[in-house]
Amino acid sequence: MAERREFSEILSSQLVAITGGVIAGTLLAIFTDKLFLLPGLFLLLPGFLELKGAIAGSLASRIGTELHTKKIKTDGKSKLIKENKIASFILVFFVSLILGVSVYLITYFIFGHNNPKLILVPLIAATISSILLFPLTVKMALWLYKHHHDPDNVMGPYVASIGDIESILSILIAITILT
Numbered sequence: 001m002a003e004r005r006e007f008s009e010i011l012s013s014q015l016v017a018i019t020g021g022v023i024a025g026t027l028l029a030i031f032t033d034k035l036f037l038l039p040g041l042f043l044l045l046p047g048f049l050e051l052k053g054a055i056a057g058s059l060a061s062r063i064g065t066e067l068h069t070k071k072i073k074t075d076g077k078s079k080l081i082k083e084n085k086i087a088s089f090i091l092v093f094f095v096s097l098i099l100g101v102s103v104y105l106i107t108y109f110i111f112g113h114n115n116p117k118l119i120l121v122p123l124i125a126a127t128i129s130s131i132l133l134f135p136l137t138v139k140m141a142l143w144l145y146k147h148h149h150d151p152d153n154v155m156g157p158y159v160a161s162i163g164d165i166e167s168i169l170s171i172l173i174a175i176t177i178l179t
Helices: 002-030 041-068 079-111 117-146 151-178
Strands: none
Touching: 002 151, 041 079, 041 117, 041 151, 079 117, 117 151
16 A cells, blocks of 8 residues: 555656656747847756756755654644755755856857856845745655655656756846946
8 A cells, every 4th residue: 555655646746847857848839939049058957957957956865864764743843944945945046056167167168158147147036936935845845744645756847847947947037247
């Protein structure tokens, strides 16, 4: 019986991930003209999308582990949760900075475009996305655990799909702010 439940949890979360990927891809296709405003932005997209999913996924995994080991309660009021969210935000900020500088340097030296806004796009987009994604990740993990689901089975695909959609929207907002 437990195997069937785990299978249905994993299957439904994978279906959500596929749907989220289709939505994110559709948003990207609709707003392709916005992405052409900053040369080199297509170099930024794969790294930025992977960054958000990886860090939010590891946040969800840490919360799941802490729930399973009873280090935190499902009420969400824990110093460990706050520390994990802060650490994830700091990590996203610094990796976004490195990603932005890398894309800027590649665009400058290979393509001859000098556009320092490429450094700011991932920083602004990461800030916007993290403000929304990290609290949502924690609340979803706590809610799933409270309702007797295993966050380790479900959170990865959910966070990846929500993170992709949020990341695309955040990049579009950052481009709008900077242009």
